[in-house]
Structures are given as structure tokens and as C-alpha cells.
Amino acid sequence: MTLAKRDQESIWHPYTQMKTASAPVAILRGEREFLIGEDGKKYIDAVSSWWVNIHGHAHPHIARKVSEQLHSLEHAIFAGFTHKPAVELAEGLLNILPDNQAKIFYSDNGSTAVEVALKMCFQYWSNKGLPRRKVIAFNNSYHGDTFGAMAVSARSAFTAPFESFLFDVEYIDTPHEGNIEVLKAQISELGDTVSAFIYEPLIQGSGGMLMYEATYLDDLLAVCKENQIFTIADEVMTGFGRTGKLFASEYLQNDPDIVCLSKGLTGGTMALGVTSCTTEIYNAFLSDDKLKTLFHGHSFTANPIACSAALASLELTLQPQTMQNIQRIITKHKAFAEEIKDHRKLKQIRQTGTIIAFEWETGEDSSYFSSLRDNLYRYFLGEGIILRPLGNIIYILPPYCISDESLEYVYSKIRNALNLF
Numbered sequence: 001m002t003l004a005k006r007d008q009e010s011i012w013h014p015y016t017q018m019k020t021a022s023a024p025v026a027i028l029r030g031e032r033e034f035l036i037g038e039d040g041k042k043y044i045d046a047v048s049s050w051w052v053n054i055h056g057h058a059h060p061h062i063a064r065k066v067s068e069q070l071h072s073l074e075h076a077i078f079a080g081f082t083h084k085p086a087v088e089l090a091e092g093l094l095n096i097l098p099d100n101q102a103k104i105f106y107s108d109n110g111s112t113a114v115e116v117a118l119k120m121c122f123q124y125w126s127n128k129g130l131p132r133r134k135v136i137a138f139n140n141s142y143h144g145d146t147f148g149a150m151a152v153s154a155r156s157a158f159t160a161p162f163e164s165f166l167f168d169v170e171y172i173d174t175p176h177e178g179n180i181e182v183l184k185a186q187i188s189e190l191g192d193t194v195s196a197f198i199y200e201p202l203i204q205g206s207g208g209m210l211m212y213e214a215t216y217l218d219d220l221l222a223v224c225k226e227n228q229i230f231t232i233a234d235e236v237m238t239g240f241g242r243t244g245k246l247f248a249s250e251y252l253q254n255d256p257d258i259v260c261l262s263k264g265l266t267g268g269t270m271a272l273g274v275t276s277c278t279t280e281i282y283n284a285f286l287s288d289d290k291l292k293t294l295f296h297g298h299s300f301t302a303n304p305i306a307c308s309a310a311l312a313s314l315e316l317t318l319q320p321q322t323m324q325n326i327q328r329i330i331t332k333h334k335a336f337a338e339e340i341k342d343h344r345k346l347k348q349i350r351q352t353g354t355i356i357a358f359e360w361e362t363g364e365d366s367s368y369f370s371s372l373r374d375n376l377y378r379y380f381l382g383e384g385i386i387l388r389p390l391g392n393i394i395y396i397l398p399p400y401c402i403s404d405e406s407l408e409y410v411y412s413k414i415r416n417a418l419n420l421f
């Protein structure tokens with residue numbers, strides 16, 4: 001029996017309507033930007049396996065470092081104990097994160113990194129005896145699938161069954177020239193009732209690769225600072241070079257109080273989450289009163305294998321060649337966008353760094369559940385390309401090592417798709 005068939009007997013997949021889903025594609029191995037299927041077919045992973053892979057699959061450097069670590073220490077409890085991979089990774093991250101970031105808190109994934117960020121903010125105010133209940137988030141935001149992360153994400157089809165369980169959040173539009181003064185006033189008015197403002201800097205991923213400008217976000221961060229509202233940069237998708245700089249926050253003048261990282265953190269090798277924060281936040285938990293402790297931790301907090309994968313990935317990220325690859329992708333995307341921008345089927349093309357999104361003109365329903373989405377998905381899969389449209393939006397978010405040839409191939413199939421669908 002094929003793996004795909006055996007899978008269907010025993011596995012429930014994420015974000016998948018199991019009744020109507022086709023059999024999953026079984027992957028036997030990966031190499032650079034390719035995944036190789038059980039059927040022998042080679043797929044270009046043009047979405048970096050849900051945005052996590054940055055240096056290509058089964059990278060030998062990461063594999064060697066992980067393997068070495070496995071032979072010396074696979075895991076150790078992280079309350080009261082520590083180890084070299086965790087310390088070195090924390091030091092390495094603090095070296096490259098915005099200057100005001102002072103401490104690293106480890107967890108398991110992007111959603112938990114967000115949970116920790118929210119708990120830090122809520123408890124900061126509770127520890128000070130001045131509780132602030134509200135959070136500000138953007139419309140169309142996505143911050144993860146656990147309850148707190150869901151609560152600060154936009155209400156959508158994904159959150160509908162759970163809506164009555166989610167805490168209240170004040171949603172505002174992403175900023176642009178036309179609404180920036182209104183948004184600033186909105187935040188000031190909420191003032192000292194708000195503990196935190198959480199945002200995906202420059203680009204809202206799951207919301208549909210929606211992009212907005214750094215300068216206006218900077219204005220919002222400034223108003224938050226005036227009102228002592230903590231700013232949480234959810235860089236789970238944008239971290240580690242995605243937007244053309246190591247972190248999207250580098251496009252801003254105002255540093256965030258908290259940064260959430262995951263996805264590219266381990267180069268897409270395994271799950272790991274990081275929440276970094278300022279000294280001010282950290283200090284609010286220092287007390288002789290034990291109740292002021294941050295009571296959060298996971299069994300696998302700072303797992304040494306995950307930390308060593310992250311360290312190896314960080315070494316690759318900081319090599320000059322990686323930034324050159326990122327620039328190469330940015331330039332190629334730009335040229336392709338220029339070439340097809342007037343196509344009648346395209347409503348909009350947008351690009352931030354290595355991410356380029358194509359919004360299809362559709363007369364009909366353009367939701368996440370549209371049939372266009374399924375048709376496009378199947379078409380690209382048939383052509384040996386993994387692209388997962390968000391409704392009528394197709395985007396390329398490739399590993400940085402993707403070859404020019406593979407990029408050209410993906411572009412050529414997008415050109416074809418524009419004429420077919």
C-alpha cells in the first residue's frame with residue numbers, strides 16, 4: 001500500500017476538509033528547493049513548506065549540527081537548568097534583534113510565542129497593580145491557532161466556531177496616508193485601558209499577503225509608546241530575511257517592546273518559538289513575591305536539538321551569500337511583476353522582499369474557499385509546483401536558495417495559469 005493510502009486510514013490533516021480532500025502527496029525526501037514524492041515526482045516548494053524553510057530542504061550544515069547535538073544532549077529540563085545551544089542561540093538572536101531587546105523566552109512554535117508575548121503584557125500590568133485588559137490588533141491579522149493567538153487574530157471562518165470563547169480585541173485598519181490620523185486618535189482614546197498592540201510588520205500573511213507601509217506603522221508605534229501600550233512585533237513569518245532585511249522591524253524607527261519568532265528560526269527544520277522582550281518588561285517580573293513570576297513553560301522549552309538547528313540556520317542566514325540570494329529573488333520578482341502587471345486577469349500584484357502576491361480578478365466568490373483556489377492549487381501541483389493560494393491570491397514565498405531556473409519555471413506557470421483560469 002502507498003504511504004498516501006495508509007495515511008488516509010489513520011491521519012487527520014491540518015486545515016483540511018477530510019471528506020473532500022484528495023489523497024495527500026507523500027514526500028520521501030527533500031533537497032534545496034525541491035520535495036521529492038513517493039511517485040518519483042519532483043516539486044518546487046514555492047511556499048517554503050508553510051513559510052518555514054529558508055535555506056532549502058535537508059540542508060547538510062543543519063543536518064550535521066543537529067546530528068552532533070543528538071549525540072551529546074537531546075533534551076534537559078529548562079527550569080533550573082540550561083545548556084549551550086540555548087545560551088548561544090539567545091546570545092546570537094540578541095545580537096541581531098532590535099537593540100532594545102534584552103531577554104529571550106523559549107517556547108514551541110509561533111502560536112505559543114504569541115501566547116507568551118500576550119501573557120508578558122497582561123501580567124506586566126497586573127504585577128504593577130494596574131491591570132489593563134485590552135489588546136489592539138489589525139483587521140485581517142493572523143497570529144496563530146491557540147486560544148490567545150486566535151483571540152488577537154481577526155475574526156474569520158477559521159475562528160467562527162470558537163468566537164464566544166475569545167477575549168475582546170479592538171481591531172483597527174492597517175495604516176495608510178488616508179487613515180493614519182484617525183487611527184492615531186483611536187489609539188490615544190483607548191489610552192491606558194490597553195496593554196498591548198500586536199501586529200505583523202509590513203505584511204499580513206494569512207490575511208492574504210496584504211502589505212502596508214513602514215512609515216505609517218512607525219506613527220502608530222509612536223502613539224503606543226506615548227500611551228505606554230506595549231508593541232508586539234509578530235515576526236513569525238517576516239523574520240530572518242523574508243522582507244529583505246533580517247527583521248521587518250528594521251524598516252522602522254521605533255523598536256517593538258516584544259518580538260515573536262518561529263517558522264524560519266530553525267531554518268524550517270523543527271518547531272521552536274522565541275519571544276524576546278525589553279529589560280523594562282523583564283524587570284516587572286522580578287520580585288520577592290513569588291506570585292509575580294511568569295508562570296509559563298512547555299515540556300520541551302529550549303529543546304537543545306531545536307536550538308542547535310536554529311544556531312546552524314542562523315550561521316547560514318548571516319553568510320553574505322544568503323543576503324545576495326535574497327536580493328537576487330527580490331530583483332527577479334520585481335522584473336516579473338513589471339512584465340505581467342497589466343494582465344487583465346490581475347487585480348493587483350504586490351511585493352515585499354522575497355514575497356510576491358498576485359491577486360486574481362474574479363467575478364465570483366473570491367473567498368478562501370473559492371473553487372478558483374482549488375483549481376489553481378491542483379494546476380500548479382500538476383506542474384510540479386507547490387503553491388497554496390489564499391482564496392484568489394497566489395503568492396511565491398521561496399527558500400532563499402531557489403535557483404533562477406526554478407523561479408523562471410514558477411513564473412512561466414503563473415503566466416500560463418493567468419491565461420487558463
Ligand SMILES: *Cc1c(COP(=O)(O)O)cnc(C)c1O
Nearest residue numbers: 109110111142143144205236237
Ligand atoms: C504562522 C504564524 C503564526 C503561528 O505560528 P505556528 O508555528 O503555526 O503556530 C503566528 N503569527 C504569524 C504572523 C504567522 O505567520
